[in-house]
Amino acid sequence: MKSSASPPPSLPIGQVLACAGLIVTLSMGIRHGFGLWLQPITMERGWSRETFAFALAIQNLAWGVATPFAGMLADRFGAFKVLLTCSALYALGLVTMALATTGLAFTASAGVVLGLAQAGTTYAVVYGVIGRNVPAERRSWAMGVAAAAGSFGQFLMVPVENLLIGSFGWQHALFILGVGALAIVPLAFGLKEAPFAKPTAHDQSIGGAIREAFAYPSFVLLMAGYFVCGFQVVFIGVHMPSYLKDHGLTANVATTALALIGLFNVIGTYAAGSLGQVFPKRYILSTIYLLRSIVIVIFLNVPLSPMSVYVFAATMGVLWLSTVPPTNAVVAQIFGVRHLSMLGGFVFFSHQIGSFLGVWLGGRLYDATGSYDVVWWIAVGLGVFAALVNLPVRETAIARPSAQPA
Template sequence: MLLCGAMVVTLAMGIRHGFGLWLQPVTMERGWSRETFAFAMAVQNLAWGLAGPVAGGLADRYGAFRVLIAGSLLYAGGLVVMGLATSGLAFTGGAGLMLGMAQSGTTYAVVYGVIGRNVAPERRSWAMGVTAAAGSFGQFLMVPVENGLIGGIGWQNALFVLACASLAIIPLAFGLREPAASARPAGAQSMREALREAFAYPSFRWLTAGYFVCGFQVVFIGVHMPSYLKDHGLSPNVATTALALIGLFNVVGTYAAGSLGQRLPKRWILSTIYALRSVAIVVFLNVPLTPASVYVFASVMGVLWLSTVPPTNAVVAQIFGVQYLSMLGGFVFLSHQVGSFLGVWLGGRLYDATGSYDVVWWISVALGVFAALANLPVREGAIARPAVPARA
């Protein structure tokens, strides 16, 4: 089950990690502005976030298997539409709405729900770290593959090849089938009660606020850094190597965060990650921009990239239990994706307005400081619930 979950995340996260490589070839051939491409990516992240609680709720109630199959089919369809679109609206429909909904059903919220219900609590953070590390390896593996496909067969055909690859999630979904009792655990709490309880709990709100910052930072960098580097005279190969390094070092960061979460307070881990991101960006902006400085920055950011994912989801499970883990994780991730929407869209919008990415870089620094402080008051203990009287 852990292997299949890791492979699903490897494919789903690996394919999307290289979308920034399509920005220039798509906009140049179609005659679109960078904001057009950025807006589609922003809609993708927002759709992913909005659909996340729905996909998570369905997975909690009916099991992840059906959700994963629907997500795989949507993923393939969205990539095909992305390649065929000749208008900004159609491109947003495929690359934005379809791929966003597909990712909600094939990534962390759904897969972590299965893991949370089937791995012992004392190993849960580690298991989530393993899955996140697999997704990170997919990012490392897929970026050079996608760059090679674009250079070898063109950007459109590259998308069609990736559409076929995304269908491999369907056979992997069979490894994530759960017994009915595990997929739909018995309990007195309804979904509505679980949501009301979570949103009334301050620690859940602090986690959600911190995750907003995570989305803003990583999606802005992932989509716009290739163009930022090219604007400063560096070759596309530097950007490709940088994205691959982020994926490679992310393997280390996510596994380490998951493992440390078994021994250290997770709020300390999260706060440290956000603070170090701000430090890394400040240093990157104040040293000469060379291939070497880009590679060092990419490696450091890689360690910090998705290392927030295992401790954040483990805290949710630790506080509220695993019955509605996919749904609650989906709501936390919605905040992440609202941040992603703003990060990728503002990157394109402010670039078109000012001719520079500098403003968005410094917004990312300020948000990192906020997230570092926001995670400190999180209480990780299980929530105290009143005893439910036995029912006839």
């Protein structure tokens, strides 16, 4: 039975993809360059790298914890209201991040506030709108388009943020980005759906949807794989600029590397979304995770030079967020779209636990050993683990009693 609480498609596909893509471009693009602030902030404030890394680790954790709740609100009341609120939080977090003078205040702003803001302005919320307004046969492709837009934001924003820091200083650069985050507000109007119908007695409840998902082994396996994704990409994104500087390479090499990750991520995410319409998504995910481990091993074993960094960044960029479209498309394929933002939020929460450990362990083990080597090899081992756990995922729609929504 179709859920009466799920509205019929009410928005043009082109409008949904354009607005969702631009929102993710801003929200993901701004955060992708946070690693550029590590050295200027810690040097001026006299903090250790662990202080900065811990704040961003809390950001990733807060983002993950809040995402299921942001998804619940978006599924129940529409993404529009969630986007408006979290756009304002994003601006507030960037401004207070610039003003923080203690490690605690920095953690509260860069960590908690920005984490809450990202929960309501990134993939989980906008994918719910895409899922409700794009036919199932085009859903994986559409999610790939939105993810590719977010990837382009990473490519676009890193050199912009580096330019802002160089031209205005790191504090004023954050003020400018805070104003930029408010551009999400007008874009949110393009994702304003028709009012949702009130749930009926035949609709699956939020609690029922959560219990069903966590009792289904494939959902747990997807969460395990996404944990690894978070660990790898956030460790690399935050700590690679400092890793390269420690080895004598210039800041421009690090900036170019992050930009290349964003540029090639456009290709990878779009390709993964498109391939998900043709091939089993579990095989796509397993291949991505295995290739990440292989690429890291090669990077660690060749002489470090600007060219080796650029090749690594381009290759890793193809694999960067290419897990996002197939993972969310599998969730929609198994459980339907009624609670997609919420269930996608729980999978993303696992991603953010991995992100927390990746960014925090990067700083913690660097301070303890003077090297990032141990964390690189942890990332390699986790990639092999994720490749294996995605293989048994079942992608078919879950069987439900006729009284529950499809």
